[in-house]
Amino acid sequence: MLESAEIGHRISKAAYAPEELKLREALLNAQWDLSESKKGPVLLLISGVEAGGRGETANKLTEWMDPRHIHVIAFGPPTGDELVRPPAWRYWRALPPAGRVGIFMNAWYNEALVASLRGKLHPDGLREVLDNIRRHEEMLSDEGVVLLKFWIHLSKQDQKERLEKLESDPRTRWRVTREDWAAWRVYSKSHELWEFVLRESSTGKAPWCVVEGTDERYRNLTVGKILLDAMRGTIEARKPKVRSREAPVVAPSVIDNVRLIRELDLSKTLPDNTYERDLEKFRGKLAMLTRDKRFSGRSLITVFEGVDAAGKGGAIRRVTSALDARQYVTVPIAAPTDEERAHPYLWRFWRRIPPQGGIAIFDRSWYGRVLVERVEAFASVADWLRAYGEINQFEEQLTSGGAIIVKFWLQVSKAEQLRRFRAREKVSFKRFKITHEDWRNRGRWNDYEKAVCDMVDRTSTEIAPWTLVEAEDKNYARVKVLKTIVRRLEDALD
Numbered sequence: 001m002l003e004s005a006e007i008g009h010r011i012s013k014a015a016y017a018p019e020e021l022k023l024r025e026a027l028l029n030a031q032w033d034l035s036e037s038k039k040g041p042v043l044l045l046i047s048g049v050e051a052g053g054r055g056e057t058a059n060k061l062t063e064w065m066d067p068r069h070i071h072v073i074a075f076g077p078p079t080g081d082e083l084v085r086p087p088a089w090r091y092w093r094a095l096p097p098a099g100r101v102g103i104f105m106n107a108w109y110n111e112a113l114v115a116s117l118r119g120k121l122h123p124d125g126l127r128e129v130l131d132n133i134r135r136h137e138e139m140l141s142d143e144g145v146v147l148l149k150f151w152i153h154l155s156k157q158d159q160k161e162r163l164e165k166l167e168s169d170p171r172t173r174w175r176v177t178r179e180d181w182a183a184w185r186v187y188s189k190s191h192e193l194w195e196f197v198l199r200e201s202s203t204g205k206a207p208w209c210v211v212e213g214t215d216e217r218y219r220n221l222t223v224g225k226i227l228l229d230a231m232r233g234t235i236e237a238r239k240p241k242v243r244s245r246e247a248p249v250v251a252p253s254v255i256d257n258v259r260l261i262r263e264l265d266l267s268k269t270l271p272d273n274t275y276e277r278d279l280e281k282f283r284g285k286l287a288m289l290t291r292d293k294r295f296s297g298r299s300l301i302t303v304f305e306g307v308d309a310a311g312k313g314g315a316i317r318r319v320t321s322a323l324d325a326r327q328y329v330t331v332p333i334a335a336p337t338d339e340e341r342a343h344p345y346l347w348r349f350w351r352r353i354p355p356q357g358g359i360a361i362f363d364r365s366w367y368g369r370v371l372v373e374r375v376e377a378f379a380s381v382a383d384w385l386r387a388y389g390e391i392n393q394f395e396e397q398l399t400s401g402g403a404i405i406v407k408f409w410l411q412v413s414k415a416e417q418l419r420r421f422r423a424r425e426k427v428s429f430k431r432f433k434i435t436h437e438d439w440r441n442r443g444r445w446n447d448y449e450k451a452v453c454d455m456v457d458r459t460s461t462e463i464a465p466w467t468l469v470e471a472e473d474k475n476y477a478r479v480k481v482l483k484t485i486v487r488r489l490e491d492a493l494d
C-alpha cells in the first residue's frame with residue numbers, strides 16, 4: 001500500500017495558489033452546510049511516519065476552516081484520568097458531536113504500533129487489537145460517524161532529509177527530537193509493520209488514504225480535497241426513514257424464550273428478622289471489600305434494570321448505604337438530551353465510567369436500546385439487533401480495563417406491579433414515581449418479556465453475567481442483590 005506514496009508527487013507554487021483559494025472556500029461552505037445539517041460528525045484519524053507533516057496538515061485544515069466547528073486532539077501516552085480508566089475512554093470522551101469535524105492525531109493506531117515495535121505486543125495480540133479496532137470503527141460508522149483515516153508517508157531517505165532540514169533551521173530545530181531519529185533508525189523494521197496494520201485495518205466503512213508527505217503543498221491539497229468530498233457526501237446522504245412513534249411496530253423476538261422470565265419462582269420470601277441480619281452482614285462485607293487495597297486497581301459497575309415498580313430504587317439505596325459517598329456515583333438514565341443524541345449511542349455511558357477504585361451505579365443503562373427503544377420502535381430493527389454485539393464489546397473493554405460488572409434484572413408479577421402502582425398513587429410523596437409512561441409500558445408487558453429474554457440470552461456473558469432477581473418480596477430481592485455484588489467482588493479480588 002505504501003509504494004504509491006514514494007513516487008515523489010510535487011505541486012508548484014504557481015499551481016498551488018489558485019487551488020488553495022478554491023479549496024478553502026469550498027471547505028468553509030461545506031463545513032457550514034454540515035453544521036446546519038447536524039449529520040456526521042466527520043472524524044479524521046491522522047497517523048504516519050515521523051516528520052511526515054501530520055501536524056502541519058492538521059494546522060492547515062484549521063487555518064482553512066472555521067475553528068469553532070473543527071477540533072484537533074493530539075493523543076500522547078495516557079495520563080491522569082486516562083490511566084485509571086479503560087483505554088478507549090479518552091477516545092470516546094473526545095468524539096465530536098454531529099455537524100462537526102474532529103481531527104485525532106495518532107489515536108488508537110499509535111498505541112498498537114508503538115507496543116508492537118517495542119515487543120510488548122506479539123503478532124497474535126496485534127491481530128486481536130486490530131480486530132477490536134475494526135469492530136469499533138464499524139460501530140462508529142453505523143452510528144453515523146464518517147471516518148477518514150490518513151497515513152502520511154515518507155520514504156526512508158525523504159524522512160532523513162526532512163529531519164535534517166528541520167534540524168538545520170533554528171526556527172524549526174525544536175520540532176526534531178531524539179525519538180524522531182530513533183524512529184528513523186528502525187524505519188525498515190517499521191515499514192513491514194505499517195504495511196500489515198494498514199492492510200488489516202482498511203475496510204469498506206473506514207479505508208486508509210495513504211498520502212505522500214514529501215511535498216507539503218501536495219499533502220495539504222490531497223487531504224483537503226478528500227475531506228471536502230466526505231463532507232459533501234455526508235450532507236447529501238439521504239436521511240434514513242424512522243418509524244412513527246405514534247404507531248410503533250414491534251419486531252419479532254430473536255430468541256422468543258419467555259420461559260426465562262415466566263418460570264422465575266416469585267414466591268421466594270425472606271422473614272423480617274432474617275432480612276435484618278443478612279442486610280447488616282452483606283452491607284458490612286461490601287463496605288470492607290470496596291475499602292480493600294486490592295480494589296484500588298479495579299472499579300465496580302452495577303446495572304439495575306427491571307419492570308416498572310420492581311424495586312430498583314430500594315435495592316440501590318441498600319447498596320449505597322454501605323458505600324463511602326466519596327467513592328460512588330449513582331447514574332439515573334432517562335431519555336437522551338440533545339447533546340447526547342448528537343453523539344453515538346454509547347457516548348453518554350462511556351462518559352460516566354468510574355476510575356479505578358470508583359463505583360458507578362446505573363439506574364437503567366445502555367440496555368435501553370434493546371428494551372424500550374426496541375419495543376417502542378425508537379430504534380430501527382437493524383440498530384437494536386447490532387446493539388447486542390456493540391454492548392458485549394463495550395463491556396469487554398470495561399472488564400479489560402479492570403471493571404467488575406454486575407447486572408441485575410428485577411422481576412415482579414403483573415398482579416404485583418398493579419398493586420404497587422395503585423399504592424403509589426395513594427401516597428403523596430410517591431406519586432411522582434407513577435407516570436403515564438408506566439401505565440403505557442404495562443400495556444406492552446408481553447413485548448417487554450420477549451425483549452428481556454433476548455437481552456439476557458445475547459448479553460449474559462462469562463465476564464458480565466445477568467442476575468435475575470425475584471423481586472415480589474422486597475426483603476428477598478435486596479439481600480440477593482447485596483449478596484451477588486459481594487460474591488462477585490470476592491471472586492474478582494481473590
